[in-house]
Amino acid sequence: MTNPATPEFLDRLRAGLPEGRVRVPEKRYLEEPRGRFAGQAAAVVMPGSTEEVAATVRMAAEAGVGIVPYGGGTGLVGGQISPDAPAPIIVSLERMSAIRGVWPEENVLIAEAGAIVAHIQEAAEAVGRLFPLSYGAEGTARIGGALAVNSGGVNVLRYGNARELCLGIEAVLPDGRILHGLRRLRKDNTGYDIRNLIIGAEGTLGIITAASLRLFPRPARIGTALFAVRDPAAALSLLARARDRVGEGVTAFELLSGTGLGFLDEVGMGLRQPFDPIPEWVLLIDLGLPPSLDPDAELEAIFTEGFEAGEVTDGLIAQSGQQRADFWRLREAVPEANRKIGAVASHDVSLPLSAIPAFLRRAEAALLALAPLRINAFGHLGDGNVHYNVYPPKGVRARDLGDLRERVSDTVHDLIHEMDGSFSAEHGVGRLKVHDLELYGDPVRLDLMRQIKDLLDPKGIMNPGAVLRPRQ
Numbered sequence: 001m002t003n004p005a006t007p008e009f010l011d012r013l014r015a016g017l018p019e020g021r022v023r024v025p026e027k028r029y030l031e032e033p034r035g036r037f038a039g040q041a042a043a044v045v046m047p048g049s050t051e052e053v054a055a056t057v058r059m060a061a062e063a064g065v066g067i068v069p070y071g072g073g074t075g076l077v078g079g080q081i082s083p084d085a086p087a088p089i090i091v092s093l094e095r096m097s098a099i100r101g102v103w104p105e106e107n108v109l110i111a112e113a114g115a116i117v118a119h120i121q122e123a124a125e126a127v128g129r130l131f132p133l134s135y136g137a138e139g140t141a142r143i144g145g146a147l148a149v150n151s152g153g154v155n156v157l158r159y160g161n162a163r164e165l166c167l168g169i170e171a172v173l174p175d176g177r178i179l180h181g182l183r184r185l186r187k188d189n190t191g192y193d194i195r196n197l198i199i200g201a202e203g204t205l206g207i208i209t210a211a212s213l214r215l216f217p218r219p220a221r222i223g224t225a226l227f228a229v230r231d232p233a234a235a236l237s238l239l240a241r242a243r244d245r246v247g248e249g250v251t252a253f254e255l256l257s258g259t260g261l262g263f264l265d266e267v268g269m270g271l272r273q274p275f276d277p278i279p280e281w282v283l284l285i286d287l288g289l290p291p292s293l294d295p296d297a298e299l300e301a302i303f304t305e306g307f308e309a310g311e312v313t314d315g316l317i318a319q320s321g322q323q324r325a326d327f328w329r330l331r332e333a334v335p336e337a338n339r340k341i342g343a344v345a346s347h348d349v350s351l352p353l354s355a356i357p358a359f360l361r362r363a364e365a366a367l368l369a370l371a372p373l374r375i376n377a378f379g380h381l382g383d384g385n386v387h388y389n390v391y392p393p394k395g396v397r398a399r400d401l402g403d404l405r406e407r408v409s410d411t412v413h414d415l416i417h418e419m420d421g422s423f424s425a426e427h428g429v430g431r432l433k434v435h436d437l438e439l440y441g442d443p444v445r446l447d448l449m450r451q452i453k454d455l456l457d458p459k460g461i462m463n464p465g466a467v468l469r470p471r472q
């Protein structure tokens with residue numbers, strides 16, 4: 001159990017840091033995108049340097065006061081929000097947003113933790129390189145937060161998730177020591193991998209203050225298509241076809257459901273439907289190819305092969321940058337429409353690729369036995385990652401269905417567990433899925449996690465209540 005942040009402690013913080021670093025928390029620090037948690041905080045601290053982060057953590061550790069590290073606040077599992085007493089302090093990295101260096105010839109960039117993901121993409125583009133981490137929240141999420149939750153996004157298929165894009169980190173440990181690990185090395189076999197312990201720890205083992213990141217050559221030619229497919233099994237056959245043709249050139253392979261596309265109309269997003277009538281399943285495919293390959297010709301060939309095999313029923317290949325952006329806007333608008341409809345329950349699950357069609361069939365049958373629900377299954381199909389969101393019938397609000405949320409989530413997660421999948425593919429555990437981790441996690445792994453937490457953070461001050469339940 002942590003201690004309350006007393007007025008004396010806050011005075012010490014103010015005295016130990018430059019003017020203006022310690023503030024009264026504005027509302028935005030206490031809210032999260034889905035409105036599931038309402039946070040509390042004694043103060044927001046906005047350090048301007050790694051030394052200031054370290055000084056803050058040392059003072060909090062001495063007083064036993066909890067710390068919630070904060071990036072862009074876009075996390076979807078409540079990791080950045082602490083609803084529990086005693087109110088912790090929030091440490092926001094937003095002032096630390098500099099790009100410390102770029103080495104285009106090495107394909108490396110070093111950014112401070114508060115750098116916005118989209119700004120890192122732009123900094124890479126400015127030197128003719130690609131930073132491929134990309135998702136709907138990239139204009140707000142910060143790289144420290146993205147690494148803390150090991151974000152995925154739309155390009156994992158080709159480039160890996162945030163962990164795989166990181167060569168090294170600098171972090172402040174729960175006792176205030178600074179871990180200097182901003183290596184630019186591809187090879188460094190020198191003992192335990194502490195970097196990869198802190199990445200994905202959701203701020204429970206320390207505060208990431210900077211990261212050394214991998215860049216890539218920009219694909220010379222890009223092609224984008226929307227294909228209406230017969231069913232998810234056909235979508236997976238098409239993925240195999242596409243990879244047989246262009247290998248790693250398939251950079252994104254996103255599934256959209258007819259239900260999700262219908263939601264765009266239902267909530268009046270003002271977007272033009274690409275197919276009429278709306279198909280049951282649509283794929284959004286991006287190819288990024290070298291100069292020698294024509295992406296449109298490849299997409300056409302994939303379409304023709306898929307059409308002849310009965311997998312694809314209709315298709316559109318983007319003819320301009322604008323059309324490409326329009327296709328992606330459809331994909332990016334789906335979560336927005338979902339929010340407006342209001343889910344009974346949302347799930348971020350992953351499965352072995354070949355198990356996905358059976359999961360979708362079995363989950364739908366089990367949920368329809370509970371109530372006349374609508375299901376919007378969409379997401380990064382190529383990575384085996386499905387956002388499996390469940391909605392009330394048209395005209396009914398989720399809250400009018402009573403306490404269905406828990407039964408729906410238990411049904412989905414039990415099935416995922418049975419089919420050897422994960423109840424959290426890319427959003428993390430946060431505070432929302434602590435119970436799921438306890439229920440479905442391997443007991444030995446959980447025991448090791450607890451031992452590591454106790455070793456690095458014996459007072460339990462780092463993001464108390466996230467990932468692991470705090471010790472009483």
Ligand SMILES: Cc1cc2nc3c(=O)[nH]c(=O)nc-3n(C[C@H](O)[C@H](O)[C@H](O)COP(=O)(O)OP(=O)(O)OC[C@H]3O[C@@H](n4cnc5c(N)ncnc54)[C@H](O)[C@@H]3O)c2cc1C
Nearest residue numbers: 071072073074075079135136142144145148152153203208
């Ligand atoms: C519209 C939308 C679309 C999204 N799409 C995707 C997607 O496609 N794929 C995907 O993986 N995720 C997606 N997300 C979730 C995404 O992972 C997070 O939004 C984001 O990466 C977290 O970054 P953040 O800076 O906002 O972190 P925050 O929300 O501020 O924090 C997230 C967690 O990281 C911790 N943390 C923050 N900064 C640090 C730090 N410097 N050091 C240590 N811990 C820290 C926090 O304590 C918290 O536990 C989406 C979110 C939204 C709102």
